[in-house]
Amino acid sequence: GQQVMQIPQYQHVQEGEDFTTYCNSSTTLSNIQWYKQRPGGHPVFLIQLVKSGEVKKQKRLTFQFGEAKKNSSLHITATQTTDVGTYFCAGRSGGYQKVTFGTGTKLQVIP
Amino acid sequence: KAGVTQTPRYLIKTRGQQVTLSCSPISGHRSVSWYQQTPGQGLQFLFEYFSETQRNKGNFPGRFSGRQFSNSRSEMNVSTLELGDSALYLCASSLGATGTSGEKQFFGPGTRLTVL
Numbered sequence: 001g002q003q004v005m006q007i008p009q010y011q012h013v014q015e016g017e018d019f020t021t022y023c024n025s026s027t028t029l030s031n032i033q034w035y036k037q038r039p040g041g042h043p044v045f046l047i048q049l050v051k052s053g054e055v056k057k058q059k060r061l062t063f064q065f066g067e068a069k070k071n072s073s074l075h076i077t078a079t080q081t082t083d084v085g086t087y088f089c090a091g092r093s094g095g096y097q098k099v100t101f102g103t104g105t106k107l108q109v110i111p
Numbered sequence: 112k113a114g115v116t117q118t119p120r121y122l123i124k125t126r127g128q129q130v131t132l133s134c135s136p137i138s139g140h141r142s143v144s145w146y147q148q149t150p151g152q153g154l155q156f157l158f159e160y161f162s163e164t165q166r167n168k169g170n171f172p173g174r175f176s177g178r179q180f181s182n183s184r185s186e187m188n189v190s191t192l193e194l195g196d197s198a199l200y201l202c203a204s205s206l207g208a209t210g211t212s213g214e215k216q217f218f219g220p221g222t223r224l225t226v227l
Contacts, residue, residue, distance in 0.1 A: 001170070033215070042201060042218040043154070088154060098167050099144070101154035
């Protein structure tokens with residue numbers, strides 16, 4: 001079945017440093033979504049990417065979808081303590097568009 | 112609009128019992144999906160309902176079942192509980208069915224189930 005791997009599993013950064021998490025799918029995706037889950041909270045939708053090679057920006061966050069639609073990345077510039085949480089990608093593929101969540105990257109920002 | 116609500120928020124059961132969890136989607140949303148979240152396995156898809164029909168099912172045993180009502184509210188049931196069923200069960204609603212344009216999902220706060 002479809003697998004979505006995310007790396008790294010954990011990342012500790014100093015406040016102000018950049019951060020990137022990568023998502024790799026074993027199958028071609030029709031789209032990919034990114035979510036953020038704060039400690040003790042529930043996943044919150046960040047963005048959806050649909051087109052091959054698509055790049056979207058939200059303030060300090062940059063999202064990319066690979067040309068082959070099998071990988072994606074989330075880059076945060078100049079991290080802040082409010083960026084703390086776990087970032088998940090979620091890819092959809094197949095005839096019934098079953099969703100598979102990535103394993104998540106837990107980000108810790110050291111003030 | 113009120114967000115996705117899930118009841119109960121916390122639940123403690125013993126092995127062999129069964130449990131029913133409830134999810135009320137955002138008003139107007141017709142699609143409800145259920146996920147199990149554990150530290151070891153992460154977020155795993157259970158099933159998705161749209162207009163009272165199950166559209167998708169994850170790789171969980173038949174002890175896990177669900178349904179959706181005409182008002183879009185959904186319930187999931189786990190029978191013959193096992194210790195490994197202890198998890199946070201999340202419900203997410205979206206406006207339309209997934210597979211069209213990959214609808215944005217709004218998650219509820221979850222039900223924390225502990226099986227003793």
